[in-house]
Amino acid sequence: MRQVTPLTDGWILRDPDGTGDPLPAAVPGCVHTDLLAAGLIPDPFLGRNETEVAWVGRRDWTYETELAAGPGAHEQTDLVFDGLDTVAEILLDGRPLGRVRNMHRSYRFDVTGLSGRLAVRFASAYAEAEAVRGRLGERPGAYAEPYQYVRKMACSFGWDWGPTLVTAGIWRPVRLEHWSTARIARVRPLVTAEGGTGRVELAVDVERTRVEAPLTVEAAVGGVRARARIDGARGTVRLEVPDVRLWWPRGYGEQPLYDLEVTLLHGEEPLDAWRRRIGFRTVELDTSSDAHGTGFTLAVNGERLFARGVNWIPDDVFPSRITRERYRRRLEQAAGAGVDLVRVWGGGIYESEDFYDACDELGLLVWQDFPFACAAYPEEQPLRGEVEAEARENVVRLMPHPSLVLWNGNNENLWGFRDWDWEPGLAGDSWGEGYYLGLLPRVVAELDPTRPYTAGSPWSGSWLHHPNDPAHGTHHSWEVWNRADHADYRLSVPRFVAEFGWQAPPAYATLRRALPGEELAPDSPGMLHHQKADDGNGKLERGLARHFAVPEGDFDRWHYLTQVNQARAIAAGIEHWRSHWPVCAGTVVWQLNDCWPVTSWAAIDGDGREKPLYHELRRLYADRLVTVRAHGDGLVVAAVNQSAGDWHGTLRLRRMSVDGTVIGEASPALAAGGRTVAEVGVPPELVPAGPGEFLVADARGEAGDAEGLRALHFPAPDREIPYPRPEFEVALAPDGITVTARTLVRDLLLQADRLDPDARADRGLVTLLPGEEVTIGVRGWKTPDPDTARSALYCVEPTR
Secondary structure, eight states, rough: OOOEEESSOOEOOOOOOOOOOOOOOOOOOHHHHHHHHHSOOOTSSSGGGGGGGGGGSSSSSSEEEEOOOOTTTTSSSEESSSBBSSSSEEEEEEEEEEEEEEETTEEEEEEOOOEEEEEEEOOOOOHHHHHHHHHHOOOBSSSSSSGSSSSSOOGGGSSSSSSSSOOBBBOSOEEEEEESSSSEEEEEEEEEEEEEEEEEEOOOOOOOOEEEEEEEEEETTTTEEEEEEBBBBEEEEEEEEEEEBBBOOOTTTTTOOEEEEEEEEEETTTEEEEEEOOOOOOEEOOOOOEEEOOOOOOTTTEEEEEEEEEOOOOOOSGGGGHHHHHHHHHHHHHHHHOOOOOOOOOTTTOOOHHHHHHHHHHOEEEEEESOBBBBBOOTTTHHHHHHHHHHHHHHHHHTOOEEEEEEOBBBSSSHHHHHHHHHHHHTTTTOHHIIIIHHHHHHHHHTTTSSOOEEEBBBSSSSSOOTTTTTTTTTEEOHHHSOGGGGGGOOOOOEEEEEEOOOOOOHHHHHHHSSTTOOOTTTTTHHHTTSSSSTTHHHHHHHTTTOOOOOOSSSSHHHHHHHHHHHHHHHHHHHHHHTTTTSOOOOEEEHHHHHHHSSSSSSTTTTTTTOOHHHHHHHHSSEEEEEEEETEEEEEEEEEOOOSSSSSEEEEEEEEESSSOOEEOOOOOOEEETEEEEEOOOOOHHHSSTTTTEEEEEEEGGGTTTTTTTEEESSGGGGGGGOOOEEEEEEETTTTEEEEEOOOEEEEEEEEEEEEETTTSOOOEEEEOTEEEEEEESSSSSSSOOOHHHEEOOOOOOOO
């Protein structure tokens, strides 16, 4: 059998300039993490240290170790790198084994019988990108950095939420593989299901040392086995598994996974094996035209669904630090918020198997971008060959995962060509269209015809419509954050909102760790450095001022209110768009996570702490949601029922004044079928008459809704509402606190990390009517005390 020897120990890092002694190196890892471990650079996540380490990405670096000869019992030994970041020459005792220039690929070198000093010499990614730019000419992009000229994680070069930390290193595992006669080079599984039968067709490619050796491949899954002969370098095995259990996205069913094993045999002697877990399901993308335009609706196992999504960026700017446990924790947070789709954004990477394994287990659908984002990409060599090679490798690598349901050609490049003044400057030069509308769909159609492909996000389906036309295909809604009030999300109903978002700072404890010793203010030096968006603070303040009196000189209030505004903004969009299902078939919030501590659009900050937005997503993405929206000259309550069962109950509608007086009340019936939206008109006499009134809509139904669902409608911005001064009592409860309101208390928030950096609350913003109470669970709080808890409670206060 093939024997594997990991090459993780004994590596050193050298500066090729000869300045400084060699350092111990961690593999997998990168230069930055090795320099950090040696104490030679400051933590770039703290303060403004990012600028102090910019030199690292401009240098060349060399990794070295001793390579021992392989065991004599095997005919061939291969040196295998799962990931090299990015441009490198590999040498053994000074003799070149090969050159590489793509972070997104793996590499294999024959080192049979060889031993000696193994060196991996990394050139600066800047030097490579600038050299390619010099040969192929300038191409426009959203940022000045040359990320489109090298096949590397684009956000290494900085983004509007990320630092500029241009990495180099052996970022994924490296090993020696020893084998004889033949090995499995590639397995391409086509997994389908129809009529209760699961079908697996396996195209198995082999590499041989002995051309004449007769080979057989055996496959087994779900108790079914089959064999086929290998003719030359390829064989095909087909299996049919009766009575398979279908894999479903979370909220629609279970996620049964089947062990699939492929064994390469010489006679009855096993030579090599390949193992994965698969799931049986079908996926379709409905982009048919209708009265509203061109749809974009995912259907799994024939069930059309509203996608409750989040955008995913690399969880660390140094991806080699992301462990299997960290992937699992972050994705469990996504599932806990009601998310059922995760879009892997195109400025990052093809994630590790650990990411997709977790999505398979948790029932999280994966939308996978190819790594192109916000720039015109040259289509000439040396890039074109690299793009095809990486696409072919990664399509096949990720095919076994049932969670993967969509391939997407790029992020915003088709839109950029049309709207960002690229077209005139390019003057006919290549810019990536040939990848998105030619090369990539051909690769997907050839290798993975079981999954749909879309050319980009946003994309209207063809050049007959504007790429970001909300009536056709996918839409990115950024004009609202950049220029308008978040209430403007309610002005349109896109077919599928693949990006929209609103910024807020990270948790207080995250800021305190990232900016040690700094007196925090929105415009303090560290806060400004950890705000990467163009005019980010200006947009935060203008967005805040439309709803609240912006606090002057009170950082804590500013911090709280900007987090409230973020949650309110996302709620405005999702409530509106979900209430228009099936015209709108999904929302993908920008963004779930951060790669460092920063003011950003994330729901979970760079230290893994959940912002109020995260808890709001749990409400917004629940199977059942009630919301109030305008309808003509009046109001309706929309009851969104994404569960399979019918929803029958009663709505309690109350028109109230802010002092707690009930002005009018009604209790109409509520009935929403499974996977539908029902509307209930609000009687005209219950519509609030001015800023001192509001509408409460409580939905009560079967036992599963014991806590009830509530929607609130305030007809005016908070700065115009004559709120009473909030009064409430705080008492300790088992594993938390109980807050009892004596007045209207709007958007109460316990910032648990102010009690203890390790403390977490189980809910975010909650509005209480007079006499109501809420229990907030708190874990990680070492010394519970009601007075201390009160100091960490914030709510909306009357405008002074």
